Amino acid sequence: MAQQTGGNSRSRLHQIGSLFANRNERSAATEESSLEVDVVDSVRDVEKTQWNEIVERSSRGSVFHRYEWLEAIETGLGYTPRHLVVTKDGNTIGGMPNFVVEIEKTPFDRLSSLYPGFGGPLLPTDTEASLERVIDAIPRLCRGRTIVHQIRGLDMSYLRYNDALQTHGYRPYRRECRFLLDLTKGYDELLEGMSRSRRRGIEHGQDVDYEVVEEEITRENLRRFHRTYEGVMDRVGGAVYPFSFFNELRAMEDRLLLLTIRINGEYAGGMLELLDDEHETVHGFFAAVPRAYFDDHASELLYDHVFQWGIEHGYETYDFGSTNTNFEDGVYRFKEGFGGSPVPVLVWERGCSPLWPLVKAGRSLYWPYYTEVS
Incomplete structure (x- = not known):
């Protein structure tokens, strides 16, 4: 009331x-x-x-x-x-x-x-x-x-x-800060602006047998993603949002992008992105890649795919989400390597x-x- x-x-x-x-x-x-x-x-x-x-x-x-x-x-x-x-x-x-x-x-x-x-x-x-x-x-x-x-x-x-x-x-x-990537530059310029380690990660990842798929926003697909996300967050000691939250997001499925990566035919993680049409921005909100696929550069391949997806669908910005303002932090350095500009939260x-x-x-x-x- x-x-x-x-x-x-x-x-x-x-x-x-x-x-x-x-x-x-x-x-x-x-x-x-x-x-x-x-x-x-x-x-x-x-x-x-x-x-x-x-x-x-x-x-x-x-x-x-x-x-x-x-x-x-x-x-x-x-x-x-x-x-x-x-x-x-x-x-x-x-x-x-x-x-x-x-x-x-x-x-x-x-x-x-x-x-x-x-x-x-x-x-x-x-x-x-x-x-x-x-x-x-x-x-x-x-x-x-x-x-x-x-x-x-x-x-x-x-x-x-x-x-x-x-x-x-x-x-x-x-x-905290957020790294923002200007998608209007086009893919070639984005790739050129990445650190050498990020570019090499994408290049080496492309040598493996992989596929990135845009999934339907179903309860089953979200459940599979959440299981992987839960395992990753438990490993790093992060707070875990319950599956009930992910399931409720189905009501805004037109604002969600769920990507899955398969390597050698096996599920290797994914990303759940928010589509902010009001600001022509793709928000990287949830990512989940098991450690077993780090050497296959699954994370770099997922980001590479979502950048290209955003460009093809007319979005202007990719937002990596919040991170601590500490250049020694691994998450900070990983996001920084993609060439985005840091802005304070x-x-x-x-x-x-x-x-x-x-x-x-x-x-x-x-x-x-x-x-x-x-």
Whole structure:
């Protein structure tokens, strides 16, 4: 159910003034007063088509804002939604998705927009007034064990909100980056821009008997991929998303690309990519190649295939996903070798509890390269 958190009726003065105003004009104060911000405890309380239309109208809307992604997080991961929906004169004009998620290595939670993925406000109209209302609503959502609100912006366009966010107590920090590959260069130039080790990996991989197949998004194919993904994550000590999340993603199959590689006729892993048509970007979100196929360069062959697939289908960018900003890290070096440009992941945090400074101080012990930007 929706819970109203903002909005004021027009004052008597504004009502009288409106009698003398041009019928096609409204004062800024009157427009602002008609805005309402509601909290919804399930994305299913929002009309699907209406929400996705806002995503598509906003220049910052992405596949991670879409109704289907939010529903998969809610039902497949079991995260608690605390979405904010902005309405004007009864019409939905914007919003900001949020989920309550655990803070690593603590008994506390954070309100995140958005995890997994990237979020932030979608305010294509009445931006200034809507942003003010949305920010004002946040403290009421951070109670009990929820001690901080976090915004994870997808791209540099979210810098437009930096001053407003910092004015309201948000602090930016950087810990992660993403490598972006410009697919508009064409395949030959991409190959030329790779490190010698990446090019050699692709060349040596092409000497083996291999095949990369675009799979249908079926429960069986996702189950096979998930088993491999689970094994890889267990080996590296990473967090594993349950199969229920992958299965829920079937509702957005037109935004998924599932690739399988077979070497000598045997299943050798795969990739599950997200197609961000709003930004003409392919997001490399899940990859799973068993160690047994490292020497066959299965990973390089999969990436080589998805780059060519993206070019052929008119996408402009390949996004390798988040990685730590440590050049000594193996994942960082592997992604860097494909020639992409590193860009910071924009994150802002706003403490909502006296406990937050203590948790933030403790975080620096297990995130030694945590950096807050003043």
